Amino acid sequence: LLVPSVIRKLEKPFEKKRKTCCCSIFIFQKKINTEYNNRVMKHTIRVLFAVVFPFFLCSCSMVSRILSRPSATPTMTITPVITDTPQATLTPTPPPSVGIVNQIYLWEEDFNAILINLQEAYQEISSEEKSEEDIRKEAIDSLINETIFLSAAKDSGFLITKEEIDQRIQNVISATGDINVVKNWQNQYHYSDEGLHRTMERELAAAWMREKIFAEQLAQIKQIHTFQILTTDMETAKKAKEKLDLGLPFIDMAKQYDPLTGGDMDWIARGILVYPELEEALFSLQSGTYTDIIETSNGFHILYAAEISSERKLNSQSLQILQHKVLSSWLQTQREKAEIQIF
Secondary structure, three states: OOOOHHHHHHOOOOOOOOOOEEEEOOOOOOOOOHHHHHHHHHHHHHHHHHOHHHHHHOHHHHHHHHHHOOOOOOOOOOOOEEEEOOOOOOOOOOOOEEEEEOOEEEEHHHHHHHHHHHHHHHHHOOOOOOOHHHHHHHHHHHHHHHHHHHHHHHHOOOOOOHHHHHHHHHHHHHHHOOOOHHHHHHHHHOOOHHHHHHHHHHHHHHHHHHHHHHHHHOOOOOEEEEEEEEEOOHHHHHHHHHHHHOOOOHHHHHHHHOOOOOOEEEEEEOOOOOOHHHHHHHOOOOOOOEOOOEEEOOEEEEEEEEEEEOOOOOOHHHHHHHHHHHHHHHHHHHHHHOOEEEO
């Protein structure tokens, strides 16, 4: 479900800020008395020609005398107001996309590559027919899931550069001795150079995130070495239970009801059993005790906890099942919280 395909196959604007400062200076002045204006003009001319240099030394007093003369009409001066023009926000042109997940674009090119690969895969499986709509849904779901892993990995500190991805590609070329091995793979699976880099980033991030999840959630899993007595009818199960209650050893009794396996179910980790009622009953036991009779669609069960451990390493089958369950649960939770927009 979530094994990174690329790793298996390869490794096994401008922001131009336009500031327009519109200085709109509005100076409004009412007319002053014509006669007063003439007198001021004559006086000013005399000053300009008679006292050019002293004007600069006594300009303050001169202006003061001019402005202090009585005026029939008061002069109103409006202070210029500088108003900033709102700045335009320039947004980079988004790539051709089919959606956005947690502010990460789902490139149309990547979606098309996944879609074509799925279509070709289903064509090879003649026994399984799938509609075009179902295949498209599977393709978009796959891309969404990969992007959710990428988003979560980045939030958790994952970082890989273009140079690191290029180095991984070069390592594959060096290992195979074939300079065309990557190009051939790209042609076969419909990836451009940029599409290959994006795909590798998503799948490397997914692999990194999976390991983090497993380390956090599968570090110490309770396991019980379990034996079982299974019967097809309640009467037989009751008789077995009566004998157990009298003190007969459970393991010896189990061998009588299942000579082939001796009723040995091996080590069972929490989360493995199909029937919740069996798991609840089993993991409530203390070592050396057994359950009451439990009915399921398979028959009538009595379970026995021979040993209990939280330090024992999971076997490969249990590990696979638990990894799948943990990732499925994690992914469902993340999808419920994610900001997903499909165009």
